[in-house]
Amino acid sequence: MDLVLVLVIQVLFAMASLALISVGLAVIFGMMRVINLAHGEFLMLGGYSAIFATQHGINLWISMLVVAPVVVGAIGVLVERTLIRFLYGRMIDTMLATWGLSLFLIGLITGIFGNTTVGISAPLGGMAIGNYRTSIYSLVVIAITVVLLVAMYLVLRYTRLGLFARGTMQNPDMAAALGLSPPRVYAVTFGIGAALSGLAGALIAPISGVFPTIGIAYIAKAFITVIGGGAAILSGTVTASALFGAIQEVGTYFTTPVFGVVITLAAAIVLIRLLPQGITGRFLKRWL
């Protein structure tokens, strides 16, 4: 029984962290059809922002939940204004530009912080479940992810800002004819996507540590989640992370962590073969 509970927590944690690292990418891709190859580096910058802030005496939770998203969100707006906005509708150019940005950011951070792993120890310690132990922090990450996704749903569904975002996503010219400035909507959206990535990078920093090339470890997982999820930003992210998170954890349990990832990637290939438009391209079409 205790083992089952521990396993359930592990599976939920895998789902939550997958959703966390993907949701910023999903927002940017879903809203603007921009494939952001620097997504992994936004996660990395979130981790460094949080660690840098804690090292300078700021409370760990504030560093993770406030400093990281604000810093990376601001970087996102800067990147959108100086780079991305010239490339809308040109997918290959955007991919090349964001790839270049990713290399630049890795080089920049290596120059500043060195090519070493820095870490913060996970707060809150552990908790006994029968004969097993689980970290309280992973429960907190699960809870934060749920709160975040629910909040995003409420904003998109019930606020004017969310409505404008959805409308602009469906038909930017018509939105402009009604008086909204699509470039402004895009800048805000890109900033929000980057902020979400910064938050995710900060929340996983205590678990994995941070180093300049850590983005590479996450970007493939984030992309299969977004592509597997399909057009609907939230329900796509939730269903794909639930599916792939479960497959990965179960695979890991019966084999090894490396094989767990291999099995997940294989499952993603099968899924995209069966549903080229992703899960929400076929199901839950009307969802957010």
Added chain:
Amino acid sequence: MMLKVRDLHAAYGRIPVLYGVTFSVAEGQFVGVLGHNGMGKTSLLRALMGFLPVAGGTVVLDQADITDWPAYRRSRAGIGYVPQGRDIFPNLSVLDNLRMGCAKVDGNDAPVIDSVLEDFPRLKRLLDRLGGALSGGEQQLLAIARCLCGKPDLLLLDEPTEGIQPSIIDEIIELLERLKQSRRLTVVLVEQNLDFIAALSDRILLIQKGRITREVSPGSLKDPDLVGEFVGVER
């Protein structure tokens, strides 16, 4: 609101589509632009709205030269646009489509929508439906209502009768008549439906191959010979 278009040129890439369009619309006037398929009616409205880059000429709205303004700024300056094909947001409810129409209205949008819906009894029963699930006629009414939510002074209407059953066409004529009076709108309507354009317009301009070729009175459209001579549109 007064509109002055002078020697407007526009092209799709290298292919020209407007070859020097000149006309003006006085405040409160309802001007019809009549022309065949492919004569450049939609392109003209897209250029006026800022979606088709202008290669030459000027567009002046009241005193402001808006030739280089982006679409959202023209919209905020008081131009409302009801495009051909209607461009309803398919995955938004009817109510949310109207709320999108209120994007340039500050503060609470509910009273604005309520007052617009007074003129659209048909839409009141459809508020929860998805925009994409409406019939063509209902979508046309919604597109007009959505546009009015932004309180435009100048309305650009692109073929509101296209693909719509005759009963709703009559309803739209009545509606526009009423709105013209009650909201003191200035209107540019492009159409190929003669009865519709004749019923509503104060002045009618003919557009041929990207140029305004002449102006006729709404009354003269009742004479089939003249009509054949002017535009070759069969009745």
